[in-house]
Amino acid sequence: MEGLPSFRDRVIDAVTRGGPLCAGVDPSAELLARWGLPDDDSGLRDFSSRCLEAFEGVAPVLKYQVAFFERHGAVGIRVLEEAIAAARAAGSIVIADAKRGDIGSTAAAYARAWLDPSSRLCSDAVTALPYMGLGALDPMFELARATGGGVIVVVRSSNPEGRWIQTAGVGAPAGAPGVVAPAGVTGTGTVEDTLLASIAGLNRASGGTGHVGAVVGATLEPSAFPLGSLGGVILSPGFGVQGGTAEHLARLFGGCEPGTVLANVSRSLLDAGPDVDSLRTRATELRAEITRALGWTLP
Amino acid sequence: MEGLPSFRDRVIDAVTRGGPLCAGVDPSAELLARWGLPDDDSGLRDFSSRCLEAFEGVAPVLKYQVAFFERHGAVGIRVLEEAIAAARAAGSIVIADAKRGDIGSTAAAYARAWLDPSSRLCSDAVTALPYMGLGALDPMFELARATGGGVIVVVRSSNPEGRWIQTAGVGAPAGAPGVVAPAGVTGTGTVEDTLLASIAGLNRASGGTGHVGAVVGATLEPSAFPLGSLGGVILSPGFGVQGGTAEHLARLFGGCEPGTVLANVSRSLLDAGPDVDSLRTRATELRAEITRALGWTLP
Numbered sequence: 001m002e003g004l005p006s007f008r009d010r011v012i013d014a015v016t017r018g019g020p021l022c023a024g025v026d027p028s029a030e031l032l033a034r035w036g037l038p039d040d041d042s043g044l045r046d047f048s049s050r051c052l053e054a055f056e057g058v059a060p061v062l063k064y065q066v067a068f069f070e071r072h073g074a075v076g077i078r079v080l081e082e083a084i085a086a087a088r089a090a091g092s093i094v095i096a097d098a099k100r101g102d103i104g105s106t107a108a109a110y111a112r113a114w115l116d117p118s119s120r121l122c123s124d125a126v127t128a129l130p131y132m133g134l135g136a137l138d139p140m141f142e143l144a145r146a147t148g149g150g151v152i153v154v155v156r157s158s159n160p161e162g163r164w165i166q167t168a169g170v171g172a173p174a175g176a177p178g179v180v181a182p183a184g185v186t187g188t189g190t191v192e193d194t195l196l197a198s199i200a201g202l203n204r205a206s207g208g209t210g211h212v213g214a215v216v217g218a219t220l221e222p223s224a225f226p227l228g229s230l231g232g233v234i235l236s237p238g239f240g241v242q243g244g245t246a247e248h249l250a251r252l253f254g255g256c257e258p259g260t261v262l263a264n265v266s267r268s269l270l271d272a273g274p275d276v277d278s279l280r281t282r283a284t285e286l287r288a289e290i291t292r293a294l295g296w297t298l299p
Numbered sequence: 300m301e302g303l304p305s306f307r308d309r310v311i312d313a314v315t316r317g318g319p320l321c322a323g324v325d326p327s328a329e330l331l332a333r334w335g336l337p338d339d340d341s342g343l344r345d346f347s348s349r350c351l352e353a354f355e356g357v358a359p360v361l362k363y364q365v366a367f368f369e370r371h372g373a374v375g376i377r378v379l380e381e382a383i384a385a386a387r388a389a390g391s392i393v394i395a396d397a398k399r400g401d402i403g404s405t406a407a408a409y410a411r412a413w414l415d416p417s418s419r420l421c422s423d424a425v426t427a428l429p430y431m432g433l434g435a436l437d438p439m440f441e442l443a444r445a446t447g448g449g450v451i452v453v454v455r456s457s458n459p460e461g462r463w464i465q466t467a468g469v470g471a472p473a474g475a476p477g478v479v480a481p482a483g484v485t486g487t488g489t490v491e492d493t494l495l496a497s498i499a500g501l502n503r504a505s506g507g508t509g510h511v512g513a514v515v516g517a518t519l520e521p522s523a524f525p526l527g528s529l530g531g532v533i534l535s536p537g538f539g540v541q542g543g544t545a546e547h548l549a550r551l552f553g554g555c556e557p558g559t560v561l562a563n564v565s566r567s568l569l570d571a572g573p574d575v576d577s578l579r580t581r582a583t584e585l586r587a588e589i590t591r592a593l594g595w596t597l598p
Contacts, residue, residue: 026404026405028404028408029408030404065405065408067399067401067405067406067408067409067412068405068408070408070409070412070420071408071409071411071412071415071418072412073376073377073380073412073418073419073420074373074374074376074377074379074380074419075373077372077373077376078372078373080373081372081373099399099400099401099428100366100398101398101400101428101430102366102398103456103458103460104458105325105327105329106325106364106366106367107366109327109328109364109366109367109369109370110366110369110370112370113366113369113370113371113372116370119370119372120372120373121369121372129398129400129428129430129431130430130464131400131428131429131430131453131456131461131464131465132428132453132456132458132460132461133456133458133459133460133461133462133463133464134460135460136458136460136461154430154431157402157430157431157432159402159403159431159432159435160432161402161431161432161433161434161435162430162431162432162435163432164432164469164470164493165429165430165432165464165467165469165490166430168464168467168468168469168470168489168490169467169468169470170463170464170467171463171467171468190467191464191467191490194463
């Protein structure tokens with residue numbers, strides 16, 4: 001499966017043609033009620049279809065929030081399988097926002113679920129949590145690299161509750177027993193900047209495939225790591241309702257290559273539903289606003 | 300739903316009667332092949348049934364590794380629903396090892412999936428990852444507290460790749476912008492000890508319901524936090540194949556109340572399959588070994 005376009009190249013191509021908006025597909029109980037849909041598999045299915053129709057050509061990337069399907073168990077996961085397949089068949093790039101994370105054969109099983117072309121849940125990329133170490137996610141990175149997929153690691157999240165972990169100082173308790181520093185990383189820094197440097201190292205080591213990306217919240221101030229050197233795709237939630245502004249986007253991502261940053265908007269967008277035309281209008285406005293903020297030009 | 304026995308009390312009762320072995324149900328592709336079972340829903344179903352039969356009365360707690368079901372998509376999740384229901388009906392305490400983690404309404408959706416009695420995936424406890432902050436998991440803690448369930452947070456994992464994050468120093472980059480310290484925690488320490496102190500605080504604040512537990516790998520040396528004051532259940536993987544010894548268990552958990560520590564064994568146990576009697580024999584041996592290591596007495 002070598003020779004496929006890389007995940008990063010596919011995102012750059014899609015964003016260059018369609019803009020940097022990554023539309024969230026978040027069928028929460030609250031949004032289903034607001035849209036007048038039942039909170040069951042038929043509601044999930046209708047919600048997903050409306051999103052796909054509304055966002056075609058306006059948001060080249062769709063992000064499915066797995067939890068909202070998983071809360072209905074196997075029945076919900078079945079709808080998610082159908083939604084992912086329909087979106088990819090329509091030419092969208094699909095991110096499964098699953099935030100999975102584990103070690104060894106378990107990490108390999110998550111890779112199989114979300115990135116193996118033979119899986120019915122196979123997506124273009126999956127999100128992951130690094131608490132058990134970036135190295136623990138290797139089986140996910142490996143499969144992504146081999147198939148032209150991506151793993152987008154949550155590094156700097158947009159919510160305040162995680163900042164104290166993400167900004168903790170690596171190596172502070174000097175010589176703590178059993179600590180293995182990530183490959184290629186020396187010195188000290190915050191957890192988040194060490195992760196970003198490690199991700200850049202993975203992308204460089206694989207010859208620029210850009211298969212490892214990072215989540216960087218749109219509500220944050222820049223950290224010490226220069227995001228322009230990440231070598232992977234950045235997914236940025238938090239624009240709009242959560243407090244992220246155009247100024248945040250410009251400050252955070254001004255140094256990034258055009259096409260490599262996806263601004264994810266979910267709630268601020270989905271509140272415009274259930275009418276497909278209203279959703280599309282809101283997405284078009286958001287796309288223009290975000291594109292301007294990033295200083296990019298759309299065709 | 301108030302007034303239910305707490306998760307911690309139920310575990311103490313089960314362990315006091317049946318011992319501290321938490322048997323892993325891990326139908327990986329490799330183990331299915333070793334057991335001569337097909338890698339599909341029928342194989343997953345047969346594997347799960349054999350585990351339930353073999354471990355009854357020897358391991359009061361069963362831990363299902365969700366990834367190995369999820370890799371088969373909706374079909375696999377359907378088998379997991381059946382397996383969880385069968386195990387709970389037989390009187391086992393079920394831990395869904397899902398390692399979920401997210402914020403806000405998404406965390407609430409994961410709570411709904413794994414802890415709401417109306418969900419077909421409802422388990423006695425679910426594992427969670429704290430990278431986005433312990434506070435982000437509040438919707439999971441709240442539902443667990445209200446239903447007599449548990450959330451077991453991965454804090455000190457048994458694999459080496461995560462140690463540099465888990466031992467990072469909280470507050471090291473003094474005054475980093477946007478950092479919100481966890482409630483009730485002052486001063487500095489490692490990420491893992493700060494999490495353990497915060498978990499103890501949650502359990503104390505809720506009047507000793509013990510609905511928040513922690514994963515502490517059996518391969519580690521003790522940290523500064525006294526685990527006897529956690530107030531929740533400790534799940535300890537890593538005994539056996541991963542290198543955790545009886546000495547590790549004794550050193551780590553000597554100060555813990557009998558019944559509050561579950562030693563999880565998966566690979567070392569499942570390698571004895573597929574024969575149900577062989578699995579049972581191996582589980583009985585492991586139970587005795589672990590009980591001795593912990594210095595507890597079985598009835």
